[in-house]
Amino acid sequence: MACIEARGLRKTFGETIALDGIDLEVAEGRILGLIGPNGAGKTTALDAILGLTPYEGQLRVLGRDPWTDRDQLMRDVSFIADVAVLPRWLRVSQALDYVAGVHPRFDRAKAEGFLARTEIKLKSKVRQLSKGMVTQLHLALVMAIDAKLLILDEPTLGLDLLYRKQFYDSLLNDYFDRGRTIVVTTHQVEEIQDVLTDLMFIDRGRIVLACSMEEFETRYLEVMVNPEQLDAARALHPLHERPVFGRSVLLFDQIEREQLAALGEVRKPGIADLFVAMMSHKTAQPEGAKK
């Protein structure tokens, strides 16, 4: 059974179309990165999946309708939203008490174990903690829940480099196993590149790319081309071209590695490179009409 299944998922806010009928399928045990520019519809999609907003179209999360079954669904789904949302008046120990009280799959000892590794004291109130510590606390709570699906919406926003690294490390080492599914959105694409199993680009409410990381690595290649070979390279219809120190880096989709090696130095693109290529490619056409 697919963990998340959407058909024609659509959501509008007045005139604005946040989700323009997207189809989506996330299998169990995957780590999906949902990448898109601001206002692309990522958060709206996640809200729909989490039962926080009504929607049009079909959507099943772990076999349930999230809007009508949210409270039942939350036994199997955890999420951390883009900013620290723990209530500021709450004590750490109260947070543990509350989650332990309402969540049947919460392992309090495990959460306390995670917290013991941090500087967080059980007596502290959330407002006394630094932003990084609040995220650590939230992560400790969430990782102690035996959930099937974990959704992270910009979980590391505003955290320093050290915390961000720690965050994904503990997520992978202490939490993830093949039985769980994780969906993560972030603007810090580079730091999740090695974490993901699947990749999805979303722009203006539509999915513009959906592939597994293996597919991504075999399909896309970047070549550093000297000016004299530029015309030959352009003939192969690169997705994107950018100048780097007097030479050009061209990004290709589904062109043989040997063919490209003749033109220059071939390397694997980062997700960020492909993202920039696809987004600037997309915005290039309607720009004249709009602005």
Next chain:
Amino acid sequence: MISAIGLPHRRRALLLLDLNQQQATIEQPYDAAAIALLLTAFLVGIFYCLDALHGERRDRSILFWKSLPVSDLTTVLSKLLLPLAILPLIAFAAIEMTQLVILLISTVVLLPSGLAATTFARLPFFQMSVIQLYGIITSVLWSIPIYGWLLLVSSWARRATFLWAVLPWLAICIVEKLAFNTAHFAQLLGSRLFGSEEVAFDIVPQPKGALIPMFDSHRSPCSDEVPKQPRIMAGTYCCRRVPRCDGAVAPIPRPAMSHRLHSRS
């Protein structure tokens, strides 16, 4: 405290009046304390309800609460627990304590003049407490629709919850006044806000001097009105909380205002 200075003198004058008036006058400070405390509890409840859901949406902690397997109905009912159970209990305890303090002070003041016993003779304390408890319970039941409405506003309004809670009703009153030159709606509102005791007690003509008409122990609960109270409970007050900045109006059934205008003659 200040009023206690002339108490022995006033008490002597009072003993010349008839029994009912004596009792009403002696009760006055006790009633005043009770009403002040109840009004405070009512105000606290109002502002708590206005902020209960709105505050969570404002600081986005709603996203944390909603990430746990607790239904919206449970959440809203738990918010109602404060104005419907916790505040009334605290108010009752505070009223009893305050009245005890008033009693102590007046006894100490009256002791030298030998009039202290008149307080105990005229004031039926146990009966007073029972009636106060009854009054609190009925006023809480009576005000459930108010709290329901406030929670609805709290779950829906993006800002200025107080204005959203008050202005629509005010507007209806003004429109009615301008269009028909009547004030039925204002009356209805007034009765909903402060009319619980009219429904809960048989109001007898006020003895002169009893300025505060609440909780007089010589009123009796009226038997034909009381059983109707549970009807107020029948409405469901489930507010489906609105996520993030979604402008959608939450499908909350507005508790129907009791159409029971004072049917009594």
